Amino acid sequence: MSPRRRPTLRDIAMSLDLSVNTVSRALADKDAVSPETRERVKEEAERLGYVPNTMARSLVLRNAMTLGLVITNPANPFYARLISAIEERGRERGYSLMLMVTEDSAENERRAAEELMRWGVDGVLAIPVQHGAEHWNRLRKSGTPVVLLNRHLPELDTDVVGVDYYAGARLATEHVLDGGATELYLVEEDLDISPVAERIRGFRETLAARGVAAPDDAVVRVDPGAAPEGVPVSGPFDPGVGYVVGAELARRAGPGAVVLAGNDYHALGLYRAFSERGLRVGTDIGVVGHGDHPFSAYLDPALTTVRLPAPDVGRAGVDRLLERVQSGPEAVAEDPDPIRTLLAPELVVRASAGPLRRRGEH
16 A cells, blocks of 8 residues: 655645645745635645645745754753743744764764765764764854854864753862862763863862862772673663762762762762662762752752753853854854854752862761
């Protein structure tokens, strides 16, 4: 059985004995079509199940009214909120969204960029893999603007809208130092991406500014897919990663130490590891997260964490991209001066970082 053919403007015109031009103008609410004819055309279009061919329209108008969004991993709760904000802002501005997922694969990213170029989207928002920029440069040279979200590529001269991860790390580190902590650890994924690098820089520079010694092993880099000790780990946003690291830190950390985690899922695993080894979070050892995911306020004790402005990043990214779209393809291809916008995170203080019991206290 062959698939049912999609109704066209010509089908409506033949059914009503009108010209295709008249039908097109009626559906577009153009002048020179009587209200009665316009109503007849719309009723017949609904009866036949006519849906405008957006691709054909975009070829005529040279405007697809579609934005591409390339993300690395939809399991990241930050990205889930980001996608919702982008889709909402795009819809407000009359644009649809085409979503592509790379799973942090450079080859998947290259294919996604090429496919978006073939589809002729008006602009692209991308969270880059951070390995290679040739495909993004080809998009921009073709007149399609590219705005990077949340990560930057030094070799790509384009706009960036993201979170100030350096500032977030400083907020968290200063908070625990102000609480009297002198032994601090930072748990981060072993990934070569700018958010991780910026958090590590913020952590180390804050300690240095306060005159607190920070040995090399104060930053604990973990394989996001590793699963030693038989602990199942499905990816970077999995408590199992934090659990494995927590088992090690429970042996190393002295009384009153504080562990800063690169995301709240790592913090969740730390809670379990510390509890199993007789350490009470918020009393014997401190934990600070990053992300403020919905479960964070319901842990016991509630997790102190850095809240990330994901919706604001999404909305600002769409607005910046559409500014570039409206400037025209020639302006995009000529490499306009890039703008880097980093939005401030917020420290949410709860009970997981103390006051802590120090060495010799009971």
